[in-house]
Amino acid sequence: MKKTKTISRRAFFGQSSAASLVVLASQKVSQAKPINVPREQVAGSAIEQKVDAIIARMTLEEKIQMVHGERLTGFIGYVPAIPRLGIPELTLTDGPAGIRHGPGTAFPAPVALAASWDRALAESYGAAMGAEAKAKGQNILLAPMVNIVRVPEGGRNFETFGEDPYLTAQIATADIKGIQSQGVIAEVKHYAANNQEKQRLTVSAEVDERTLREIYLPAFEAAVKEARVGSVMAAYNKVNGTHSSENTHLLKDILKNEWGFDGFAVSDWGATHSTIAAANNGLDMEMPTGEFFGAKLSEAVKTGQVSEATINDKVRRILRIMMRFGFFDRPAAIGPIDYNVQAQVGRRVAEAGVVLLKNEGSLLPLDLNRLKSIAIIGAYVDRATSGGGGSARMSPLYTISPLGAITQRVGERIAVKFVRFVPGNDLSKSDPATTGAALIADTVKIAKSCDLAIVFARDFETEGDDRANIDLPDEQDQMITAVLGANKRTIVVLNTGAIVLLNKWVDSAPAVIQAWYPGQDDGNVIADVLFGVVNPSGKLPLTFPRARQDVAVSSPEQYPGVSGKGQYSEGIFIGYRHFDKHKIDPIFPFGHGLSYTTFAYSNLKLSRTQIKAGEPLTVEVVVKNTGRRQGAEVVQLYIQDLEASVERPIKELKGFEKVRLKPGQSQLIKFGLNDRSLAFYDPAHKRWVVEPGQFQVMVGSSSRDIRLTTTFSVT
Ligand code: BGC
Numbered sequence: 115m116k117k118t119k120t121i122s123r124r125a126f127f128g129q130s131s132a133a134s135l136v137v138l139a140s141q142k143v144s145q146a147k148p149i150n151v152p153r154e155q156v157a158g159s160a161i162e163q164k165v166d167a168i169i170a171r172m173t174l175e176e177k178i179q180m181v182h183g184e185r186l187t188g189f190i191g192y193v194p195a196i197p198r199l200g201i202p203e204l205t206l207t208d209g210p211a212g213i214r215h216g217p218g219t220a221f222p223a224p225v226a227l228a229a230s231w232d233r234a235l236a237e238s239y240g241a242a243m244g245a246e247a248k249a250k251g252q253n254i255l256l257a258p259m260v261n262i263v264r265v266p267e268g269g270r271n272f273e274t275f276g277e278d279p280y281l282t283a284q285i286a287t288a289d290i291k292g293i294q295s296q297g298v299i300a301e302v303k304h305y306a307a308n309n310q311e312k313q314r315l316t317v318s319a320e321v322d323e324r325t326l327r328e329i330y331l332p333a334f335e336a337a338v339k340e341a342r343v344g345s346v347m348a349a350y351n352k353v354n355g356t357h358s359s360e361n362t363h364l365l366k367d368i369l370k371n372e373w374g375f376d377g378f379a380v381s382d383w384g385a386t387h388s389t390i391a392a393a394n395n396g397l398d399m400e401m402p403t404g405e406f407f408g409a410k411l412s413e414a415v416k417t418g419q420v421s422e423a424t425i426n427d428k429v430r431r432i433l434r435i436m437m438r439f440g441f442f443d444r445p446a447a448i449g450p451i452d453y454n455v456q457a458q459v460g461r462r463v464a465e466a467g468v469v470l471l472k473n474e475g476s477l478l479p480l481d482l483n484r485l486k487s488i489a490i491i492g493a494y495v496d497r498a499t500s501g502g503g504g505s506a507r508m509s510p511l512y513t514i515s516p517l518g519a520i521t522q523r524v525g526e527r528i529a530v531k532f533v534r535f536v537p538g539n540d541l542s543k544s545d546p547a548t549t550g551a552a553l554i555a556d557t558v559k560i561a562k563s564c565d566l567a568i569v570f571a572r573d574f575e576t577e578g579d580d581r582a583n584i585d586l587p588d589e590q591d592q593m594i595t596a597v598l599g600a601n602k603r604t605i606v607v608l609n610t611g612a613i614v615l616l617n618k619w620v621d622s623a624p625a626v627i628q629a630w631y632p633g634q635d636d637g638n639v640i641a642d643v644l645f646g647v648v649n650p651s652g653k654l655p656l657t658f659p660r661a662r663q664d665v666a667v668s669s670p671e672q673y674p675g676v677s678g679k680g681q682y683s684e685g686i687f688i689g690y691r692h693f694d695k696h697k698i699d700p701i702f703p704f705g706h707g708l709s710y711t712t713f714a715y716s717n718l719k720l721s722r723t724q725i726k727a728g729e730p731l732t733v734e735v736v737v738k739n740t741g742r743r744q745g746a747e748v749v750q751l752y753i754q755d756l757e758a759s760v761e762r763p764i765k766e767l768k769g770f771e772k773v774r775l776k777p778g779q780s781q782l783i784k785f786g787l788n789d790r791s792l793a794f795y796d797p798a799h800k801r802w803v804v805e806p807g808q809f810q811v812m813v814g815s816s817s818r819d820i821r822l823t824t825t826f827s828v829t
Pocket of ligand 1: 190208209256303382383505
């Protein structure tokens with residue numbers, strides 16, 4: 115029995131007013147008031163009693179209706195209400211770069227948020243999304259995505275928080291707290307090891323337990339334990355041969371039993387492959403339909419292959435979270451939203467995420483009084499790079515292109531000449547490409563004729579499709595090389611969702627900016643950084659390699675995999691862990707990012723130089739702004755176990771703080787280290803282990819710019 119009933123419900127597609135904007139330099143942007151969501155689940159509590167009372171009144175058919183979606187036009191995911199029992203509907207939407215329910219705020223890509231290394235901003239980003247989801251009548255947001263960047267070509271890398279599990283966990287936790295503060299359930303995704311788009315529905319991530327625990331699971335673990343996330347999305351891929359949506363080890367052993375997750379696990383859209391295995395192994399809800407969890411599940415209960423207690427557990431998990439979030443008193447409803455506030459949050463995140471990769475001779479920031487002409491060259495300089503494609507794609511209410519913003523900023527005083535390249539991605543189909551030798555000649559002429567050139571390059575990343583390689587697409591490398599040859603004063607601005615190879619021209623480029631996908635205010639954000647209205651403070655959440663083969667995942671067995679298996683043979687050594695281990699110099703290391711000011715580090719101190727395993731340790735350091743501008747520094751703390759009995763990374767990020775300092779100002783920064791900061795996962799004994807011996811503490815401005823070190827010992 116496949117239900118085909120149509121459900122009538124008014125779909126809402128946003129207000130389409132163009133938001134005007136006021137920039138609030140470094141103020142906290144305020145959101146709608148947080149809603150008080152009880153965090154802890156207490157057995158026998160009022161919520162549990164109410165849920166049990168409802169379940170006792172439910173028919174099997176009603177229970178089955180709760181555990182799968184129904185197609186409803188205008189909705190990404192929908193579970194109908196059961197009015198007889200007062201159970202409201204569930205409305206699910208994407209996530210994670212905006213609310214994909216009609217036009218809305220196109221926030222910067224999550225990778226830009228990660229590049230801000232700013233927990234408070236991550237909470238604002240989440241709260242803004244929660245507020246917009248709620249205003250659009252949506253009560254579950256399919257975000258954040260916390261998969262670790264493993265494959266540089268990965269089509270969804272722009273949706274992630276980068277290559278490091280600690281940074282990802284920290285940003286994700288704050289983001290989820292923000293979303294859920296608005297009474298909207300966050301659905302953290304995609305559990306687990308969902309690291310490539312090639313063969314994404316069938317590939318099996320062959321990954322050992324230690325690597326899973328140390329690299330691919332910590333952000334999910336933090337989402338459950340620290341952010342109390344309401345829902346988890348099971349991934350498309352298999353893990354060690356079993357589909358994520360029917361993987362007992364992932365869903366039952368780890369998520370529910372070990373971490374104590376009391377919310378519900380939902381399959382990615384079309385990622386359910388069975389009825390009995392999925393139901394018995396821990397999946398709570400099938401999306402977007404009831405192919406396996408509809409009539410077939412009902413039948414399986416009747417024949418005893420799935421117990422009614424198992425169904426009750428699923429329904430209990432769903433109802434408990436719905437009740438915890440207040441949905442019974444406050445069903446999904448359309449409400450007002452201030453798109454100006456939303457825009458401010460997006461813009462602040464995008465600005466904080468811009469990474470100044472290179473700035474020789476302090477070419478930046480630009481002084482408008484000393485320029486007569488600027489050449490603006492590049493791919494679609496007259497269109498914004500608001501975001502990537504797939505389920506994270508937004509229809510922005512407005513966009514600001516780099517050309518538009520810069521032209522407006524410089525006014526009549528400065529001549530702006532521009533050349534518009536058309537890269538061959540899908541956008542070009544409606545617009546015949548003007549590429550080749552003639553265009554390069556034109557570009558050179560214009561670049562030569564101006565005081566300064568700004569050259570923009572971009573890529574287009576999307577779900578469902580990995581990039582063919584990590585070169586800049588089309589003739590953009592040639593374009594950049596030509597401009598650099600024509601004008602020594604050239605700034606390269608990158609709008610890419612992840613790493614690209616820069617080796618063809620980077621050594622001759624005096625200034626390079628990584629702006630990611632900044633969302634609807636793309637042009638404004640970049641202009642603010644170019645002209646010094648914003649002092650860049652982003653740091654790379656990814657290692658930029660000199661060559662593709664420098665990356666850990668470089669064989670076909672590893673990616674895309676052979677015979678349907680992707681071998682995670684690099685183990686825990688991905689990203690900077692791999693570059694450190696093999697002593698490879700990247701072009702730009704993990705954690706790298708310059709500022710228009712400078713910072714000095716001093717007085718590294720530990721609360722103790724000897725601790726017993728399990729005892730906390732405090733690390734202190736003083737950071738001073740030694741330049742002439744106000745700026746922010748991300749102080750990074752890395753740890754190395756110097757006497758480990760197993761192979762451990764040379765550096766692992768275990769703390770960071772972003773501090774804003776006026777010129778001459780100093781600040782004492784404190785980091786707390788705990789057991790977990792020092793531990794590795796021991797699969798044989800199924801536990802985290804801190805071994806006695808010496809540990810090194812490294813504090814610095816990037817993973818390859820360590821300013822101070824010290825050691826302590828664990829007895
Ligand atoms: C994606 C999810 C997304 C879902 C609903 C799937 O294809 O993998 O990330 O939330 O679609 O749009």
